[in-house]
Amino acid sequence: MEFLEQLEAKILEVNKALRKYLEEKDNPQATIYKAMDYSLQAGGKRIRPVLMLACAEMMGAEQEKVMPFACAMEMIHTYSLIHDDLPCMDDDDLRRGKPTNHKVYGEAMAVLAGDGLLNFAYETILKYSQMSPNMTLAAMAIIAESAGVEGMIGGQVIDLESEGKAVDAITLMTMHLHKTAALIMASAKVGALLGGGGRDDLNAMEEFARYLGIAFQIKDDILDVSGSEEVLGKSIGSDKENEKSTFVSVYGLEQSEKMLTDYTQKAIEALSRYGTKAEFLINLSNFLLDRDR
Amino acid sequence: MEFLEQLEAKILEVNKALRKYLEEKDNPQATIYKAMDYSLQAGGKRIRPVLMLACAEMMGAEQEKVMPFACAMEMIHTYSLIHDDLPCMDDDDLRRGKPTNHKVYGEAMAVLAGDGLLNFAYETILKYSQMSPNMTLAAMAIIAESAGVEGMIGGQVIDLESEGKAVDAITLMTMHLHKTAALIMASAKVGALLGGGGRDDLNAMEEFARYLGIAFQIKDDILDVSGSEEVLGKSIGSDKENEKSTFVSVYGLEQSEKMLTDYTQKAIEALSRYGTKAEFLINLSNFLLDRDR
Numbered sequence: 274m275e276f277l278e279q280l281e282a283k284i285l286e287v288n289k290a291l292r293k294y295l296e297e298k299d300n301p302q303a304t305i306y307k308a309m310d311y312s313l314q315a316g317g318k319r320i321r322p323v324l325m326l327a328c329a330e331m332m333g334a335e336q337e338k339v340m341p342f343a344c345a346m347e348m349i350h351t352y353s354l355i356h357d358d359l360p361c362m363d364d365d366d367l368r369r370g371k372p373t374n375h376k377v378y379g380e381a382m383a384v385l386a387g388d389g390l391l392n393f394a395y396e397t398i399l400k401y402s403q404m405s406p407n408m409t410l411a412a413m414a415i416i417a418e419s420a421g422v423e424g425m426i427g428g429q430v431i432d433l434e435s436e437g438k439a440v441d442a443i444t445l446m447t448m449h450l451h452k453t454a455a456l457i458m459a460s461a462k463v464g465a466l467l468g469g470g471g472r473d474d475l476n477a478m479e480e481f482a483r484y485l486g487i488a489f490q491i492k493d494d495i496l497d498v499s500g501s502e503e504v505l506g507k508s509i510g511s512d513k514e515n516e517k518s519t520f521v522s523v524y525g526l527e528q529s530e531k532m533l534t535d536y537t538q539k540a541i542e543a544l545s546r547y548g549t550k551a552e553f554l555i556n557l558s559n560f561l562l563d564r565d566r
Numbered sequence: 567m568e569f570l571e572q573l574e575a576k577i578l579e580v581n582k583a584l585r586k587y588l589e590e591k592d593n594p595q596a597t598i599y600k601a602m603d604y605s606l607q608a609g610g611k612r613i614r615p616v617l618m619l620a621c622a623e624m625m626g627a628e629q630e631k632v633m634p635f636a637c638a639m640e641m642i643h644t645y646s647l648i649h650d651d652l653p654c655m656d657d658d659d660l661r662r663g664k665p666t667n668h669k670v671y672g673e674a675m676a677v678l679a680g681d682g683l684l685n686f687a688y689e690t691i692l693k694y695s696q697m698s699p700n701m702t703l704a705a706m707a708i709i710a711e712s713a714g715v716e717g718m719i720g721g722q723v724i725d726l727e728s729e730g731k732a733v734d735a736i737t738l739m740t741m742h743l744h745k746t747a748a749l750i751m752a753s754a755k756v757g758a759l760l761g762g763g764g765r766d767d768l769n770a771m772e773e774f775a776r777y778l779g780i781a782f783q784i785k786d787d788i789l790d791v792s793g794s795e796e797v798l799g800k801s802i803g804s805d806k807e808n809e810k811s812t813f814v815s816v817y818g819l820e821q822s823e824k825m826l827t828d829y830t831q832k833a834i835e836a837l838s839r840y841g842t843k844a845e846f847l848i849n850l851s852n853f854l855l856d857r858d859r
Contacts, residue, residue, distance in 0.1 A: 299716045305723045306715065356681060361653075361673035380654035381726050384677070385719055388649060391681065392714040395688050399707040406699035414692040421685040422599065423592045426678055430598045433674050 276556040280323065283336075287322045288314070290340045291347065294397050308378040308386035309393070312351050315369050320489070320561070321346040321456055325464040327553050328478055332468025339467050341401035342412055345394035346460050349420045352390035355383055357429065363515065370505075391420075404467060412463045419459030428452025432517075440518040446487070454486025461485075477543055481554070484540035489561055491533045494519035496566065498526065504566045537562045569849040573616065576629075580615045581607070583633045584640065587690050601671040601679035602686070605644050608662050613782070613854070614639040614749055618757040620846050621771055625761025632760050634694035635705055638687035639753050642713045645683035648676055650722065656808065663798075684713075697760060705756045712752030721745025725810075733811040739780070747779030754778075770836055774847070777833035782854055784826045787812035789859065791819065797859045830855045 274282070291313050295306055322343035329339040358365040358373040359380060365373050375383035395413070402409040418424055428451025435444060461482035465474045496505060497512045498521050512519045520529045540558050544551035567575070584606050588599055615636035622632040651658040651666040652673060658666050668676035688706070695702040711717055721744030728737060754775035758767045789798060790805045791814050805812045813822045833851050837844035 303715075303720075303723065304727070305719065309715075352681075356677055359654075359677065361677060382723070384649055384652065384654060385722055385726070387681070388645075388684065389715045389719045391684055392710060392719065395706070396710045396714050399703060399710050406703055410692060410699055410702060413688070417685060417689045417692050421689050422596075422602075422682045426598065426682045426685065427596075429678055430596065430675070433678070434597070 276553065276560065279553060280557070280560070283323045283326055284319045286336065286340070287319050287326075287343060287347065290344050294341075294344060294393075294401070304378070304382065305385060305389055308374060308382050309390050311377060312355050312368075312374050312386065313348070313390070315371050317347070317351070317369065318564075319347060321350055321460040323557070324457065324482065324485075324554075325460040325467075327557065328461045328464025329468035330464075331547060331550050331554065332465055332470045332474060334464075334468035338403050339464065341397050342416070342463055342467060343460070345398050345416060346456060346463075348390045348394040348397065349416070349425075350456055352387040352394075353425060353429070355387040355390070359383060362433075365511075394420075408467065412466055415459050415463050415466070419455040424451055424455035424459070428455065435518060437516045438518070440523070442523055445518055445520065445523050449487060449490045450483070453490045454483055457486035457489065458482040477546060481540050481543035484536045484543065485558055485561070488533055488536035488540060488558075491520045491529050491536065492561065492564065494521045495526065495529055495533065496564075497521070500565065533562060569846065569853065572846060573850070573853070576616045576619055577612045579629065579633070580612050580619075580636060580640065583637050587634075587637060587686075587694070597671070597675065598678060598682055601667060601675050602683050604670060605648050605661075605667050605679065606641065606683070608664050610640070610644070610662065612640060614643055614753040616850070617750065617775065617778075617847075618753040618760075620850065621754045621757025622761035623757075624840060624843050624847065625758055625763045625767060627757075627761035631696050632757065634690050635709070635756055635760060636753070638691050638709060639749060639756075641683045641687040641690065642709070642718075643749055645680040645687075646718060646722070648680040648683070652676060655726075658804075687713075701760065705759055708752050708756050708759070712748040717744055717748035717752070721748065728811060730809045731811070733816070735816055738811055738813065738816050742780060742783045743776070746783045747776055750779035750782065751775040770839060774833050774836035777829045777836065778851055778854070781826050781829040781833060781851075784813045784822050784829065785854065785857065787814045788819065788822055788826065789857075790814070793858060826855060 295310055298306060300306070325343040325346060326336050326339055330336060354368060355374045357363050358368055359375055366376055367373065374386055378386065398409065398413055404412065420426070428448050431444065431448040432452060435448065458479050461478040462475050465478040470478070494512065497509055497519065500509055502509050512522070520532065524532065537558050541555050544554055588603055588606070591599060593599070618636040618639060619629050619632055623629060647661060648667045650656050651661055652668055659669055660666065667679055671679065691702065691706055697705065713719070721741050724737065724741040725745060728741065751772050754771040755768050758771040763771070787805065790802055790812065793802055795802050805815070813825065817825065830851050834848050837847055
């Protein structure tokens with residue numbers, strides 16, 4: 274199978290599982306489930322779950338056993354977007370070309386849908402994990418730490434406190450290592466763990482995903498100045514308008530493009546020990562480098 | 567020891583543990599931790615953790631081993647209050663006599679502090695549990711379900727969708743079985759589970775806490791019309807002002823007082839099999855019945 278077919282197949286499996294977990298709840302017709310489902314199905318790139326599945330697969334695990342953890346990651350990512358878009362946060366009306374959650378369901382329901390998705394991530398693992406209790410707990414611990422104040426939320430706090438300020442390169446990097454890279458790193462590590470990898474594998478996956486996560490953010494920042502509004506499904510130039518410091522505003526476009534290529538290369542180098550088994554992850558890294566949205 | 571001393575001692579232990587868990591984080595001086603700590607230390611009654619500790623103790627467990635789970639419950643309760651008080655939700659300025667979280671830290675930080683506390687509840691269990699992996703997972707599953715869309719969040723959704731409407735008794739009861747009783751029931755059940763109780767114990771504790779939880783809410787509603795503002799630390803009559811349906815608005819004051827006594831009695835009856843071992847829980851039930859705040 275070609276890379277894009279493999280990617281598409283993984284995304285489809287993730288989408289199917291996300292739907293299934295929601296549909297098996299008590300009353301999936303309730304508004305709150307619709308609000309949760311709306312943002313879950315709003316067409317994200319599914320980077321985090323795909324990464325977890327691919328890392329686990331490379332170690333030799335069955336995709337099915339990893340799925341509850343992979344979907345939990347996507348739920349956590351999605352809840353953070355819903356809360357991030359709220360009027361008191363970034364106040365965004367559009368996300369992936371569609372009205373944001375609070376624009377459709379109102380602010381109060383959007384707060385609850387975000388809360389519901391974060392909690393649902395843990396519920397899903399606790400309900401569907403087929404891994405051993407020890408493995409389940411170890412994976413949850415990595416996920417919980419990456420999502421918390423020392424991980425993603427910590428990055429959002431730095432973002433919030435940097436609003437309207439020109440931040441330096443250290444603050445920018447610290448912010449994105451937390452806000453963006455933390456969940457991506459956790460996805461890769463949990464994939465390695467559930468796949469039966471040892472400490473060396475977890476370290477290698479963490480290094481790979483750290484570079485990949487930062488490269489991913491740099492690409493996002495580049496697309497915000499040079500992408501196509503139509504393809505992106507959101508207005509370009511929004512970072513500048515919101516006075517957000519980005520890799521482009523701190524390093525300039527040319528240097529950012531160089532960093533993007535370098536970090537993607539370093540991510541791929543971190544996979545060298547896996548030889549041809551890493552083919553999908555290498556292709557994924559290059560795909561994210563070349564994407565236009 | 568007298569009941570009030572026992573209660574005070576338990577509350578002190580909970581407060582100490584909550585502080586300790588926060589202080590052992592990476593950078594507890596950061597604003598986000600202050601915001602989380604502010605609401606955690608705002609002087610709640612600690613009903614949920616105290617109940618969990620007491621139920622576990624009655625079954626013969628050491629308090630210390632239950633503490634991470636008990637504190638997780640209080641964190642979940644506290645996050646729900648922070649989000650509930652937001653301008654887009656109940657828009658409350660005061661909580662327990664103090665300015666609400668968003669009044670002190672701003673709306674964006676309050677959203678993140680709530681998110682942080684929900685996630686921190688799971689982090690705390692995963693980091694500090696000394697129970698077996700199976701026991702830890704079983705306890706977390708009860709907690710996660712009670713906090714989710716089929717539990718507390720579901721109750722908040724009913725509350726939100728009932729705004730400005732006169733609801734009937736079924737809706738009112740369903741709302742509070744989820745919004746208030748779910749976490750109280752989960753606290754008692756997890757206490758029984760961690761204390762080594764069997765299925766019968768969990769059922770008995772669930773029945774006890776269902777009556778206690780609804781009695782607790784009825785008392786809250788009664789205090790909102792007949793309590794003292796000074797003692798409560800909030801304005802009375804706020805339910806009426808916010809057009810909230812309450813036990814008093816649906817059943818009247820006299821009937822509500824009767825239900826309060828009846829349900830407290832039924833809660834105590836559910837403890838009969840434990841004889842004198844249930845003394846603390848009986849006293850706690852009567853204490854909650856007679857409280858003035």
